[in-house]
Amino acid sequence: MTVSPGEVLGIEGHNGSGKSTLLRILATSIRATNGSVHLFGRDIRQHPDWARGQVALMSFTPGLYDDLTARENLVFAANMLGRGHDGIDGVLERVGLLRESGEKVRTFSSGMQRRLALGRLLLQAPRVLLLDEPYNSFDRAGVALVNEVVREVIAAERGTAVIVLHDRHSAAGLLDRVVTMQQGRFVDATAPTRVVEHAGPSLVMGGAS
Amino acid sequence: MTASTMPLAAASDRRSGLPWGWIAVGGVLALVAAQVYGVLTSPPDRDMGHLQKIMYLHVPAAWNAFIAFFVVAVASLRYLWKGRAADDLLAASAAEIGSLLTGLTLALGMLWGKPTWGIWWTWEPRTTSTAVLFFMFLAYLILRKFVDDPERRAQWSAVVGILGALNVPIVYMSVRWWRTLHQVQGSPMTLDSTYYIPLRINAVALMIVLVAFIAHRYRSAMITQAADDLEDRAALMEGGSRA
Amino acid sequence: MSLRDDWRRARAVALKDLTAERRSRAGLNAVTFLGVLVLMLFGFALGPDTEAMREAAVGAIWLAILFSGVLAFNRCYQLELDGGALEPLLLYPGSRWSIFVGKVLANLAFVFLVELIVIPVAMVLFHVVVPGGALAQIAVLVLGTIGFVTLGTFYAAMSSRSRSREVLLPLLLFPMMIPALLASVQASTALLSGDLMREAGAWVRLLIAYDVIFVAASLAAFEFAIEV
Numbered sequence: 001m002t003v004s005p006g007e008v009l010g011i012e013g014h015n016g017s018g019k020s021t022l023l024r025i026l027a028t029s030i031r032a033t034n035g036s037v038h039l040f041g042r043d044i045r046q047h048p049d050w051a052r053g054q055v056a057l058m059s060f061t062p063g064l065y066d067d068l069t070a071r072e073n074l075v076f077a078a079n080m081l082g083r084g085h086d087g088i089d090g091v092l093e094r095v096g097l098l099r100e101s102g103e104k105v106r107t108f109s110s111g112m113q114r115r116l117a118l119g120r121l122l123l124q125a126p127r128v129l130l131l132d133e134p135y136n137s138f139d140r141a142g143v144a145l146v147n148e149v150v151r152e153v154i155a156a157e158r159g160t161a162v163i164v165l166h167d168r169h170s171a172a173g174l175l176d177r178v179v180t181m182q183q184g185r186f187v188d189a190t191a192p193t194r195v196v197e198h199a200g201p202s203l204v205m206g207g208a209s
Numbered sequence: 210m211t212a213s214t215m216p217l218a219a220a221s222d223r224r225s226g227l228p229w230g231w232i233a234v235g236g237v238l239a240l241v242a243a244q245v246y247g248v249l250t251s252p253p254d255r256d257m258g259h260l261q262k263i264m265y266l267h268v269p270a271a272w273n274a275f276i277a278f279f280v281v282a283v284a285s286l287r288y289l290w291k292g293r294a295a296d297d298l299l300a301a302s303a304a305e306i307g308s309l310l311t312g313l314t315l316a317l318g319m320l321w322g323k324p325t326w327g328i329w330w331t332w333e334p335r336t337t338s339t340a341v342l343f344f345m346f347l348a349y350l351i352l353r354k355f356v357d358d359p360e361r362r363a364q365w366s367a368v369v370g371i372l373g374a375l376n377v378p379i380v381y382m383s384v385r386w387w388r389t390l391h392q393v394q395g396s397p398m399t400l401d402s403t404y405y406i407p408l409r410i411n412a413v414a415l416m417i418v419l420v421a422f423i424a425h426r427y428r429s430a431m432i433t434q435a436a437d438d439l440e441d442r443a444a445l446m447e448g449g450s451r452a
Numbered sequence: 453m454s455l456r457d458d459w460r461r462a463r464a465v466a467l468k469d470l471t472a473e474r475r476s477r478a479g480l481n482a483v484t485f486l487g488v489l490v491l492m493l494f495g496f497a498l499g500p501d502t503e504a505m506r507e508a509a510v511g512a513i514w515l516a517i518l519f520s521g522v523l524a525f526n527r528c529y530q531l532e533l534d535g536g537a538l539e540p541l542l543l544y545p546g547s548r549w550s551i552f553v554g555k556v557l558a559n560l561a562f563v564f565l566v567e568l569i570v571i572p573v574a575m576v577l578f579h580v581v582v583p584g585g586a587l588a589q590i591a592v593l594v595l596g597t598i599g600f601v602t603l604g605t606f607y608a609a610m611s612s613r614s615r616s617r618e619v620l621l622p623l624l625l626f627p628m629m630i631p632a633l634l635a636s637v638q639a640s641t642a643l644l645s646g647d648l649m650r651e652a653g654a655w656v657r658l659l660i661a662y663d664v665i666f667v668a669a670s671l672a673a674f675e676f677a678i679e680v
Binding site for chain 2: 606614616627628630635638654655661666669679
Binding site for chain 3: 024027028029049050052053055056057059061062063064065066067068072076077079080081082104105120
């Protein structure tokens with residue numbers, strides 16, 4: 001399975017088919033028991049720290065701190081990433097939370113929390129976006145925002161996105177390709193390739209299980 | 210994990226060329242013989258009388274407990290280094306036997322202490338260190354019970370085992386200072402040289418039993434894990450359709 | 453350059469944890485209250501002989517700190533686990549041990565705050581008079597607390613994500629604390645009586661060695677404790 005620069009890959013499949021596990025392997029959150037993942041030609045198991053600088057994962061939990069305000073959450077992310085705080089206002093405005101930026105995340109609706117998580121992705125500005133059911137609990141404007149963010153990241157860095165999703169409607173016009181997973185394998189994709197090229201594909205997954 | 214344990218289980222079968230069952234039986238017989246030898250040959254001690262014979266199990270149990278602990282530490286280090294599930298199971302097996310032996314050491318020490326000094330417990334450095342060791346073995350085993358994911362359990366218990374090993378000499382030193390600064394009776398269990406030979410024989414016999422026990426627990430842990438893996442794999446095959 | 457990055461990350465984690473703690477505040481109040489409560493119980497258990505209470509004061513203080521402080525360590529990971537924040541935290545590029553350092557710093561601040569209340573209360577309850585040399589006393593307290601907080605934060609990284617974490621953490625932590633407890637209590641008690649035997653120095657050296665060994669060991673091992 002190879003994903004090229006600029007490509008958006010959708011992954012479908014039943015619950016428990018291994019979609020989220022695959023995303024977490026790509027994000028270096030868990031180690032694959034076998035198989036390999038190459039990112040821009042590099043094995044992510046050999047270079048996990050480097051890979052963490054290239055990818056950003058939006059999981060189905062927002063991963064925010066409830067007792068911190070929206071702005072403080074982003075400030076923390078910026079500090080951890082070594083970025084300045086200048087971009088934070090812009091990001092907050094972008095995800096439509098500038099007015100609520102001084103309020104604790106605890107008071108936010110789940111849609112607002114996911115907007116903030118999206119804002120953290122913008123702050124990270126990754127080359128590879130990994131989104132786990134990004135449209136959940138979003139209204140129509142939120143869905144549009146997700147798609148905008150994906151397009152923006154891809155345009156800016158000639159990046160790649162892998163999106164786990166249930167209904168393709170939300171991502172209409174965004175996906176270049178959709179594959180289905182079953183029992184931890186791609187069912188309608190051809191045999192896994194093991195291409196390792198430096199200038200080649202941005203993401204290569206071989207025999208993930 | 211799945212892929213790594215299967216060949217290991219097979220490897221342990223191949224390695225089991227040693228007849229561990231017979232070694233265990235032989236070890237127990239040797240221990241019984243050594244006990245009989247010790248009881249029959251050594252004269253009653255000047256101060257302790259026949260009570261002294263409790264030493265023939267107490268002291269070897271303590272020594273072997275420390276050997277077991279050493280195995281835990283080394284196997285844990287090797288697990289973190291190589292990441293092989295077998296090392297984790299070896300550490301766990303050694304910890305099980307080690308906790309048994311430290312418990313035995315403490316119980317025998319108490320049985321000996323009551324008639325000798327009139328007290329069940331003394332804060333003597335070696336006794337106290339053994340008690341701390343006992344608690345660290347137990348904490349290690351309890352941690353293993355409370356963690357379900359095999360990789361997580363292996364990694365965490367390895368870390369706990371290594372930090373525990375670092376602590377043992379520090380505990381011993383601090384308790385010794387604590388006692389010597391406050392002037393209580395020194396080491397009580399110094400033995401006459403006539404008692405050395407039966408003591409050594411008993412220690413060796415118990416060590417054979419220890420090694421056989423560890424080997425047995427290790428093998429059964431390997432088999433259990435292989436069975437669990439097969440079960441997981443079967444569940445995974447089925448799971449796709451359940452969704 | 454890399455070390456500066458690590459420090460920036462550690463500071464960010466510490467500030468974040470302390471901000472969250474300050475917002476809820478329930479933790480600090482409850483833990484301090486528990487510490488004072490333990491002291492009261494000690495008073496009832498040992499009293500009313502004031503001489504006996506004074507002699508046992510240092511031990512009582514340390515047990516109060518141990519029993520109340522141990523509640524703080526699981527909390528600092530609960531913060532991460534609640535909103536699923538641990539995964540993004542671990543996925544920021546950079547060293548993992550800097551996260552541990554940040555959490556240790558936040559917990560140090562937390563436990564020092566608890567001590568700031570508990571110790572004066574203990575001095576009042578147990579009629580303790582510090583005969584000068586308070587600086588040495590504070591040094592012993594700081595050294596003992598560093599060992600306690602480092603190991604507590606370390607073991608909590610595991611216990612907070614296991615079943616029955618409330619029981620597991622003290623089971624893992626307290627046997628490890630024995631040398632530090634002995635050294636701190638002995639050094640403080642010796643100093644309180646003017647250190648006539650000149651033994652406090654040896655205990656302080658033991659305490660320093662203990663801190664160095666276990667700070668180094670837990671820094672090295674944190675990756676193993678947090679990655680799975």
